[in-house]
Amino acid sequence: MQQVRGGVGGSGAAEPVIPPYVKHSLTPLGDELVEHLLPLFRWILDHAADIVG
Structure with missing residues (x-):
């Protein structure tokens, strides 16, 4: 997987299994x-009730 612009994204490694599995990690x-x-x-989360009204 390619990194997202600015280096905030991550990388992933596909595993050859069924169903497909990819391990992801952040930069x-x-x-x-x-x-x-x-x-x-x-x-x-603490203020959700007040935010929703």
């Missing part, structure tokens, strides 16, 4: 992005 930049997004996702 270091993608891992860093996840560290920043998780607190935002937690905040959204």
Whole structure:
């Protein structure tokens, strides 16, 4: 798999099995992005009732 522009994407390795299986992994930049997004996702979950109204 090719990396997404900016290096945030990841890579994957196809396994020769049925059904097809691909192991995916993020780049270091993608891992860093996840560290920043998780607190935002937690905040959204904590405030979902107020957001939806």
